Amino acid sequence: MTTACKVLSxxxxxxxxxxxxxxxxxxxxxxxxxxxxxxxxxxxDLHKSGQSAKELFDSWLENGExxxxxxxxxxxxxxINFARLIxxxxxxxxxxxRVLEVxxxxxxxxxxxxxxxxxxxxxxxxxPATFDSSEETLGLIKRxxxxxxxxxxxxxxxxxxxxxxxxELTVTALAAEEAAALIADSSSKFLYVQRDGSISSxxxxxxx
Numbered sequence: 381m382t383t384a385c386k387v388l389s390x391x392x393x394x395x396x397x398x399x400x401x402x403x404x405x406x407x408x409x410x411x412x413x414x415x416x417x418x419x420x421x422x423x424x425d426l427h428k429s430g431q432s433a434k435e436l437f438d439s440w441l442e443n444g445e446x447x448x449x450x451x452x453x454x455x456x457x458x459x460i461n462f463a464r465l466i467x468x469x470x471x472x473x474x475x476x477x478r479v480l481e482v483x484x485x486x487x488x489x490x491x492x493x494x495x496x497x498x499x500x501x502x503x504x505x506x507x508p509a510t511f512d513s514s515e516e517t518l519g520l521i522k523r524x525x526x527x528x529x530x531x532x533x534x535x536x537x538x539x540x541x542x543x544x545x546x547x548e549l550t551v552t553a554l555a556a557e558e559a560a561a562l563i564a565d566s567s568s569k570f571l572y573v574q575r576d577g578s579i580s581s582x583x584x585x586x587x588x
Contacts, residue, residue, distance in 0.1 A: 385411045388448045389418060392441050402447065412457055415447035419459050423470045433473040434509040437463060442484040461520045465577055478512065479559035480505040482521065485548040486529070491541035498547055504562055505551075507573040513553045522549055524579040 384406055388399035402418060405411040422444040427436055446459035468474055482505050488496040511517050525546060533543035554562070562568045574584045 385452070387411050387414045387418070388450060389445045390448055391445050393443065396402070399448070408449070408453060411449050413463060415449055415457050415459070418445070418447040419462050420466060423463060423467060427470055427582050431471055431473075432475070432509070433486075434476070435468045437510040440467070458516065458520070460516045460548075461577060464508060464520075465573070465575055467510055468508050469575070474508075476509045476556075477559075477563075478507045478509055479554045479562055480507055480511065480513065480517075480521075481552045481554055482525075483548075483552070484525065485549045487537060487545050487547055488536070489543045489545060501565070504554075504568060504570050505573065505579065506570050510543050511535070511553075511573065513551050518549070518551050520577055521551055521579070524573075524577065525549060526556040528579065547551045 384404065385408055386404050387402040389402055390399050391397050402414060405414065419525075423436060423440055426439050426444055431439075440463055447457070448459070449457050481502060483500060484504040485498050485500045487498050490496070505521065507517075526536075529544050529546045534543040536544060562570075571579050571581055572584055574580050
C-alpha cells in the first residue's frame with residue numbers, strides 16, 4: 381500500500397504528553413512495521429525475569445508507550461491488541477488462559493428477500509491471559525467474527541443463494557473456576573485466538 385504516513389509514540393498513562401515523532405514513511409507497511417517494532421521494544425524493555433504475560437501487559441499499560449499511525453488504514457493498528465497477543469512470546473508464558481463466552485445473534489437472508497427469525501448461539505473462546513471483556517477485546521473478536529461470517533455466507537450463497545448477517549455479539553469473561561472446568565471437559569467446544577489475532581479451531585503454535 382502506497383500512502384504517506386507518520387508514526388507517533390504516545391505514553392499509555394500520560395495522555396497530556398506531546399507525542400514523539402518516530403518517523404515519516406512512504407509505504408503504509410513500513411509504518412506498520414515501525415509501530416509494531418516500537419511496541420515490541422517497549423515490552424522487552426519493561427520485561428522482568430519470571431514475569432507472567434498478564435503482569436507484563438499490565439506493566440506496559442501503566443508505564444509503556446503505544447504507537448499510532450497517522451493517517452491509518454480502514455482497519456487501524458491497535459497497540460493494545462498487538463500487545464495482548466505478543467506478550468506471551470516476550471515472556472514465554474502460555475499459562476492461565478482466559479475463557480470467553482461469545483454469544484452471537486444472527487439471521488439468514490433468503491434470495492427471495494425474506495429473513496429467518498434471529499437465532500442466538502454461543503461458543504467458548506480460549507485466549508491469552510491478557511484478554512477480557514473490554515471494548516478493545518470485543519473489537520478484535522468482532523473483526524474475526526466478521527471474517528467467519530463472510531465465509532459462512534459464501535458457503536450458503538454457493539449452496540442455496542442465502543447469506544448470513546451477524547446482528548449482535550457479546551463477550552463475557554468467565555471466572556477461573558468455570559473456565560478450568562470447561563477446559564477439562566473434553567466435550568466442550570472451543571475456538572482459539574491465534575498469535576496473529578485470528579480465530580481458529582486449532583490450538584495456537586507457540587513457536588509459529
